[in-house]
Amino acid sequence: MYVLDMGRGSTSQRMMPIIIPRLEDPASASVDQRDEHLMLLEAARHHLDIEWTETLAAAEDAGDHDVMGYPSTVAYLKHRMRMAGGRAHRYVKNARAALKHAATFAAWRLRQISGDEAELMFRAAERMPDKYPEAENVLLELVGDGVDETRKVLDYWRSDVDYPGVKLDLEDQLDRRHFDVSRRSNGMIAGEFELPQLEGEGLLTAVDVLMPPPAEGDTRTTTQRRADALGDLARSFLEGAETPIVGGERPHMSLHVDVPGLRGEAGGLHETEDGFVMDPFAVSQLACDASVTRIVFGPDSEVLDVGRKTRVIPAGLRRAVVARDRHCVAPGCGRSAKWCDVHHIVSWAEGGETVIDNLCLLCRYHHSQVHLGLLSLDDLEVRPLAGAARGRSP
Ligand SMILES: [Zn+2]
Ligand SMILES: [Zn+2]
Secondary structure, X not given: OEEEOOOOOOOOOOOOOXXXXXXXXXXXXXXXXXXXXXXXXXXXXXXXXXXXHHHHHHHHHHOHHHHOOOOOHHHHHHHHOOOXXXXXXXXXXXXXXXXXXXXXXXXXXXXOOOHHHHHXXXXXXXXXXXXXXXXXXXXXXXXXXXXXXXXXXXXXXXXXXXXXXXXXXXXXXXXXXXXXXXXXXXXXXXXXXXOOHHHHHHHHHXXXXXXXXXXXXXXXXHHHHHHHHHHHHHHHHHHOOOOOOEOOEOOOOEEEEOHHHHHOOOOOOEEEOOOOEOOHHHHHHHHHOOOOOEEEEOOOOOHHHOOOOOXXXXXXXXXXXXXXXXXXXXXXXXXXXXXXXXXXXXXXXXXXXXXXXHEEEEEHHHHHHHHOOOOOHHHOOOOOOOHHHOOOOO
């Protein structure tokens, strides 16, 4: 049994002692018992937080750390209580703010606002020490409906009373904008970025548009789907009419490959224009649909002599595949043709022909799955052909 004596009378309302019967075996208790117990513990924690803050504020105000030989209250907490610096700083800031902003602290003590909401109020008070006292009571009437709502109220208030500060913040955001990218040794491209609000929201909107709700059985995580959407964004730009024309054509990623490279055989050539080795799975996938990527063959390539007229999918044939499949043919996918590659069912490097019977639409994600062998062609809903398109050769 826990007994927390909350009887100390330093506050305007005397707190009641809280007696919490111990939950002997939480694992075998019922949902209701655990819920009730957590509610009780949370109430006890509230009382402890309040009393902790009051006591720490008094210690800070009286300079106890000095008497005890610590340079600051933060140092006292770090060394005497073995507290992490960040937490010690937060506690001290809250204690000082509680002394200064009595109405906010009282609202916290009376549970009109939560501890997290009180912290947001204290941070706002620190930022605008001149404006906060006159606004404190009005703000307290507006907050208390959750942390998000409180943050919103405070943001609105700040943009009303501190226009220069908001402008400075924006300038600071602008200074901090950056987009770092690097090529990892495994071929992945890694990056880290910070964008000012307007550009960032624009990016999120664009990525959201390219992130349809997951199909049934789609095992990708949200961040994986977002990464795929970012890839689609780059692709739609490179293929789009808005893309600037450089050297007579729209910029496309170029690959240098030869036939062994295309087949994933040892000694084959498969690299980007800049000389970075590209993995053979990605190469075979890109080779499927050369409208996606311009592929430059190596000097000894026999590609044009292997008896097949073309590897590139002509516009008419692509339209026929789109008319037949309409969307990605992976079960349940439905990603529209605009976002699909044309896949060679028997790969071009293995002798598969560029004819409609051997082609189908796959979205980027499912196209990778097929080339990695994670999705079998037997699972694909390739539609039977109708009429004129059958057997038409490029
Ligand atoms: Zn393919
Ligand atoms: Zn798909």
